[in-house]
Amino acid sequence: MTKILKKVEKSTESDSLLGQEYGSLSECVEVAIKDYFKQLEGHHTANLYDMLLAEVEAPMLKATLEHTKGNQCRAAEILGISRGTLRKKLKIYGQ
Numbered sequence: 001m002t003k004i005l006k007k008v009e010k011s012t013e014s015d016s017l018l019g020q021e022y023g024s025l026s027e028c029v030e031v032a033i034k035d036y037f038k039q040l041e042g043h044h045t046a047n048l049y050d051m052l053l054a055e056v057e058a059p060m061l062k063a064t065l066e067h068t069k070g071n072q073c074r075a076a077e078i079l080g081i082s083r084g085t086l087r088k089k090l091k092i093y094g095q
Helices: 004-013 027-039 048-067 071-079 081-091
Strands: none
Touching: 027 048, 048 071, 048 081, 071 081
């Protein structure tokens, strides 16, 4: 899943994924998840929800903090969470 999401991260910079144009992040995520299932080739997977949230949440926190130049109060406001929740999540992801 990480490998696929890295493709999505790279593609969002150019708004293109696998040679096709996508207009939203949700479309990119949908394509990434479908590709993930294809790559499983019938193998079993579990905890997709938690894995996907972790893969998306960590770079979202990082990008938001970069945008606010490290201002956690402003980042929490942008994210719609409390500063305490932000700090807890940063600790979870080692940021």
